[in-house]
Amino acid sequence: MKEQFEARMLRIHFGEDDKWQGKPLYEAIVAKCQELGLSSAIVYRGIEGYGTSTRIHRASYWKFSKDAPIMLSIIDLEEQINKLLPYLDEMVEEGLIATSRVDVIRFSRG
Numbered sequence: 209m210k211e212q213f214e215a216r217m218l219r220i221h222f223g224e225d226d227k228w229q230g231k232p233l234y235e236a237i238v239a240k241c242q243e244l245g246l247s248s249a250i251v252y253r254g255i256e257g258y259g260t261s262t263r264i265h266r267a268s269y270w271k272f273s274k275d276a277p278i279m280l281s282i283i284d285l286e287e288q289i290n291k292l293l294p295y296l297d298e299m300v301e302e303g304l305i306a307t308s309r310v311d312v313i314r315f316s317r318g
Contacts, residue, residue, distance in 0.1 A: 209316050216289040217310045218282040220296065222303030224253065225275045234278050236299060241282060244291050252279045283310060 220237065228236035234251045241249040254277035282289065289307065296305060
């Protein structure tokens with residue numbers, strides 16, 4: 209089955225070592241998305257990057273560092289994304305949130 213519609217994409221950028229109530233921030237945000245009934249959330253772990261602090265964040269297989277850049281991507285209808293935004297205001301202490309309109313083509317098995 210194929211459906212097409214306009215939606216919003218929310219991308220949240222932060223560091224892997226960021227926490228929310230003792231839990232990794234990315235886990236806490238994905239759990240909140242699921243609780244709110246958002247249709248999808250995917251966490252990407254980056255190799256290297258920096259944000260407003262200009263401190264380089266790196267993923268390393270040789271060090272015990274857990275400070276890789278993280279990007280969480282969420283795509284859903286605007287009304288659903290708007291439900292999440294007040295929670296992100298509390299949860300994200302340092303990072304970047306970007307939103308954009310997207311045209312979605314979703315394939316599913318009946």
